[in-house]
Amino acid sequence: MKAANLVRSIAFLLLLIPETASALAQAGMVYEGHVLDQNTKEAIPYATVAFYNQQDLIAGMSTDDSGHFHLETTETITRLEVSFVGYEKTTFTTAVFQTLANHIISLRQLANDLDEVVVVGERTNTELKIDRRVIHLGADLQQSGTTALEAFDQLAEIQTDHSTGNITLRGSGNVRLLINGKPSALSPSEALAQIPASSIEYLELITSPSAKNQANGLSGIINILLKKDMEKGLNLSLNSALGTKRHSYGLNGNYNFSRMNIRWNASRALRDMDSHQTISQLYTNGNTRDFFAPHDFHGVTSKVAAGIDFFINPKNELSLGLDYTHDYHDFFNDTFYSNVTGRADYLYRRISSHTHKTLNTNLNYRKIFEPEVHFIEFDYNLTGNDNLLPAEDFEDGSFLFQEEKKNHNTLQALAIDYTRPLGKNIKLETGLSWNGREITSHDYFNFEERADTDHLFTYREDLFGIYSLVRAGKGKLNWQAGLRYEHFNSSSQNSADGQETDLTFSNLFPSVHASYQLNETNLLNFGYSKRASRPNFNHVNPFRMGNQYFHWRANPGLLPEFSHNLEANFQHNDKSFTWSASVFYHHRTDVIEWLQTIDEQGVKTVRFDNIGKKHATGIESSLSFQPTSFWDTQISANYYRTQVNQEVYITWNQLYSSSIILKNTFKIASNISTDFTYRYTGTDRNTFEQRRHRNRLDIAARVSLFKNRLTTNLRIIDALNDNLMFRKTVTPEVVQHEIWKFQSQTFGILFSVDYKLFQNKTRFRNRKKRDYRHGGSID
Numbered sequence: 001m002k003a004a005n006l007v008r009s010i011a012f013l014l015l016l017i018p019e020t021a022s023a024l025a026q027a028g029m030v031y032e033g034h035v036l037d038q039n040t041k042e043a044i045p046y047a048t049v050a051f052y053n054q055q056d057l058i059a060g061m062s063t064d065d066s067g068h069f070h071l072e073t074t075e076t077i078t079r080l081e082v083s084f085v086g087y088e089k090t091t092f093t094t095a096v097f098q099t100l101a102n103h104i105i106s107l108r109q110l111a112n113d114l115d116e117v118v119v120v121g122e123r124t125n126t127e128l129k130i131d132r133r134v135i136h137l138g139a140d141l142q143q144s145g146t147t148a149l150e151a152f153d154q155l156a157e158i159q160t161d162h163s164t165g166n167i168t169l170r171g172s173g174n175v176r177l178l179i180n181g182k183p184s185a186l187s188p189s190e191a192l193a194q195i196p197a198s199s200i201e202y203l204e205l206i207t208s209p210s211a212k213n214q215a216n217g218l219s220g221i222i223n224i225l226l227k228k229d230m231e232k233g234l235n236l237s238l239n240s241a242l243g244t245k246r247h248s249y250g251l252n253g254n255y256n257f258s259r260m261n262i263r264w265n266a267s268r269a270l271r272d273m274d275s276h277q278t279i280s281q282l283y284t285n286g287n288t289r290d291f292f293a294p295h296d297f298h299g300v301t302s303k304v305a306a307g308i309d310f311f312i313n314p315k316n317e318l319s320l321g322l323d324y325t326h327d328y329h330d331f332f333n334d335t336f337y338s339n340v341t342g343r344a345d346y347l348y349r350r351i352s353s354h355t356h357k358t359l360n361t362n363l364n365y366r367k368i369f370e371p372e373v374h375f376i377e378f379d380y381n382l383t384g385n386d387n388l389l390p391a392e393d394f395e396d397g398s399f400l401f402q403e404e405k406k407n408h409n410t411l412q413a414l415a416i417d418y419t420r421p422l423g424k425n426i427k428l429e430t431g432l433s434w435n436g437r438e439i440t441s442h443d444y445f446n447f448e449e450r451a452d453t454d455h456l457f458t459y460r461e462d463l464f465g466i467y468s469l470v471r472a473g474k475g476k477l478n479w480q481a482g483l484r485y486e487h488f489n490s491s492s493q494n495s496a497d498g499q500e501t502d503l504t505f506s507n508l509f510p511s512v513h514a515s516y517q518l519n520e521t522n523l524l525n526f527g528y529s530k531r532a533s534r535p536n537f538n539h540v541n542p543f544r545m546g547n548q549y550f551h552w553r554a555n556p557g558l559l560p561e562f563s564h565n566l567e568a569n570f571q572h573n574d575k576s577f578t579w580s581a582s583v584f585y586h587h588r589t590d591v592i593e594w595l596q597t598i599d600e601q602g603v604k605t606v607r608f609d610n611i612g613k614k615h616a617t618g619i620e621s622s623l624s625f626q627p628t629s630f631w632d633t634q635i636s637a638n639y640y641r642t643q644v645n646q647e648v649y650i651t652w653n654q655l656y657s658s659s660i661i662l663k664n665t666f667k668i669a670s671n672i673s674t675d676f677t678y679r680y681t682g683t684d685r686n687t688f689e690q691r692r693h694r695n696r697l698d699i700a701a702r703v704s705l706f707k708n709r710l711t712t713n714l715r716i717i718d719a720l721n722d723n724l725m726f727r728k729t730v731t732p733e734v735v736q737h738e739i740w741k742f743q744s745q746t747f748g749i750l751f752s753v754d755y756k757l758f759q760n761k762t763r764f765r766n767r768k769k770r771d772y773r774h775g776g777s778i779d
Helices: 002-024 094-099 148-154 188-193
Strands: 030-037 048-053 056-062 068-072 079-083 090-093 104-107 125-128 133-136 158-161 166-169 176-179 200-206 221-226 233-243 246-256 260-283 288-313 316-338 346-368 375-395 398-423 426-447 453-474 477-494 500-517 522-533 550-552 561-573 577-589 592-598 604-610 612-628 631-646 654-669 672-681 689-691 694-705 710-717 725-730 734-741 748-758
Touching: 030 094, 048 068, 056 068, 056 500, 068 453, 079 094, 079 104, 090 094, 090 104, 148 158, 148 188, 148 672, 166 188, 176 188
Parallel strands: 030 104, 176 221, 550 604
Antiparallel strands: 030 068, 048 056, 048 079, 079 090, 125 133, 133 200, 158 166, 200 221, 233 246, 233 748, 246 260, 260 288, 260 734, 288 316, 316 346, 346 375, 375 398, 398 426, 426 453, 453 477, 477 500, 500 522, 522 561, 561 577, 577 612, 592 604, 612 631, 631 654, 654 672, 672 694, 689 725, 694 710, 710 748, 725 734
16 A cells, blocks of 8 residues: 555656646747757757847857757847857848748858868867766877777776776766666676777766666766767778787778668777786784785777668657677786795786676667657667686695686666657656666686585566656756656575575655856856665675685675765856866765775775765866967866765775866867877875875877878877876775786877778768667666
């Protein structure tokens, strides 16, 4: 009965939102219309619409996601001026505007030599939306030939720790990674290392998610949108890269038959790395231990993907996609122990490998009604993933043990999303979703002196969600409010000790966002959202891979963590410069934290536990301008601080991190560009560790030939060879000093080539390029 009453209450709340919102819509004298691409008829979001009385500016605003604008005013308006980057500015008198069919304004793209291949921007740029930032990597010189994991090193908001594989957003590791709006079966670092940066269309940093998004990810969501070629006719590009202990090659393209589009891409990357780790340990009882560990890595990643898009008619579109990844890498680690209290120096060897095979299938259908912003969308995604992780350990040449971990993951995601206008300036979005995960993890040990062990761990997870979201605008103000309900259930069985878990949680997640256009160049955003982190497979699985330095302990008794997030953003954008600033506050309860101890053998044991509360604050700022016509400059900086009110032991409860990125791009000639990017990563501290500040300078150059068909890039990573990581770990048992030299983040050279074998000379698409991959309800 309680469950039934809860469901009825939630349904009532969801139905109440649009009714309440409709009552807020008021009539008035309005100037309303849509801005579209003249040729493709595709909406142009964030176009600037300025309203004048003769020469006096009365009001200004940006179009919304569907290219819509709406102004209600009692002032006299004599003309409208509409503009957007890459399009010709268009001006209408009020009388002419009133005669336009459905008040549709069509912008024409700037003329370009159609015999030349179109070149996208050579630096990263950012769009500020009401609940997220959209980062266009474009043809950024520093991204050529790299992986997505390396591309993140160029973004001030994101930090990557290659020693642990952790990704942090705004100083917090509790971030949700999505690829095309879907979760990956692999760890974030494994998944990112498989993706070529050249295949990324743009990133979404959803730091203030709406009710449309799944509630996981306390600090936000990183959604990577991969390119989906849709250009008219035949288009085919070849690419390759050669650098320090690495090389790669690939192709991508499409053929658009007007009513059908076929797209494909394939790539193969090979890489060796020889990272070094030096550790010195001093125990509270006076014992010591030092060791030096070179980490030799060899990896091969092969990817192939294909898709087909059917434009059945203007109101019905169907998309099918299939991609397969085979990722193999092996490790050879000789660890030299010295200065060990009570024993002679010795050599510890581990030989291990990882094999990951992932097949992903996606089906998407959209039915469009009248008007075009009224549609329903169905999306289904199936991912099958197999992992094999064998390892052998030796000490001074003597065999110790052999282990092999195998697991199979099946992820399914089904979503139905419905959008319809409720009036001239109000829109309802609602939908439901189901996400399922099944994992079978097999763990085998073969010891030298005792019986073998063979254990099985099974896990199942189901997450049901339903949401309703209202978007509205009136004059300079746009707002959205939503409510999401999620029901989560997971169960697991461990054959090693017979332990079983059965967890169920049901929660409501509200969100509110507002955007106010102060004037033609200044925009303010505010947002609130509630987020969650529930115990999952990573927390309760006892058979996660470790090594001679690192062991894992599961905790099936975790409670879910919740966070209330507040955020404000400001952006100024005019012809001379663009400046943005953000501040946020996160209040987190029942915080799930990574705890660690180090035993007398020097082995670190980690586990997750609920430790109390966190109060996190942060400030971010970015400035872009052109000192001269050939010189672009971008400066990004941030500072994050967290106060922990803990109930268990941690070393530090005042946590902080910061970074600064200075990027200068120079257009030396029409076909030659250079880029100098400096990153300063400040001293940062978490609950048990503190890392020293680091400096890194990357240099890149690009030359385009044969009317931009051939592009060559040369990149020098960490040109000053100064990006070592110095880390200090303090636990009740030991103080540990550590130095890491990562091959991928220290000095290296990378040369890459991209050749457009075929590119249709028509710049315009004859079909709308729809994007079903945003981090919405399906994630």
